[in-house]
Amino acid sequence: MYTLKDKELIFVFTGPHGAGRKTVAEMSGSTLDMKQVISCTTRPKRPAEVEGQDYYFLTPDQFAEAQTRDEFVELSTINNHFYGIRSNDIQRMFLTSGSIYLILNRFGAATLKKLYGDKVVRIFIYANRDILEKRLRESGDSDTDIQQYLSHYEEEMAYRDECEHAFENVDLAHTVFDLTKTLDRTLGRNLVDLD
Structure with a gap:
């Protein structure tokens, strides 16, 4: 397992599916020059997804081999598909950035918090159930998936109450602005105008 250095932090974006955690994470990460660690999965690639950008898509055999070599710091199973974060991917991202972020479900967030303690800052992104259902329908998810x-x-x-920060994502620009200010203070960078 990669050992974090003094000033290295891992930000974990979590929350219900459809809350916009990926979009919020990408926009905040871009503003604060944080790099994303990409998860591995055995789930089939969706039409709009890009290898190495959305996930590293592995066959079940490739995933099992990596697991045998103890490459993963976090593992989970969702809808009969495996997901995992490789220690080497965390280390590689820290070579180019002092802070990194991941987008994980609550189980993955809890695992990383247990492994790295105060070096992990969990950010819970949420919206009410009706908004989530509307977003999922607009994105073309099936009734069964929704x-x-x-x-x-x-x-x-x-x-939500276990996370260090929580943001309701009703208005994307407002959410990203508030979150970026909060993370900027955590990082002590003073990159964002706080007026």
Whole structure:
């Protein structure tokens, strides 16, 4: 497992599916020059997804081999697909940035917090159930997928109180602005105009 250096921080964006955590994370990360660590998955690639940008898409055999070599610091199974974060990917991202971010479900966020303690800052991105359902429908998810995602809504929301920060994502620009100010203070960079 990669050992974090003094000033290295891992920001973990979590929250219910459809809350916009990926978009918020990417926009905030870009503003603050933080690099994203990409997860590995055995899930099939969706049409708009890009290898190495959205996920590293591995076959079940490749994933099992990496697991045998103890490459993962975090593992989870969602809808019969495996997901994991490789220690080497964390280390590689820290070579180009003092702070990195990941987009994980509550289980992955809890695992990293347990591994790295105060070096992990969890950011919970959420919206109410009706907004999530509307966003999922607009993104073309099937009724079955939407019901499956929403069936975990209360459990996901219960994790909010365990996170260091929580932001309701109703208006994307407002959410990103508030979050960027908060993370800028955490990083002590003073890059963002705080007026």
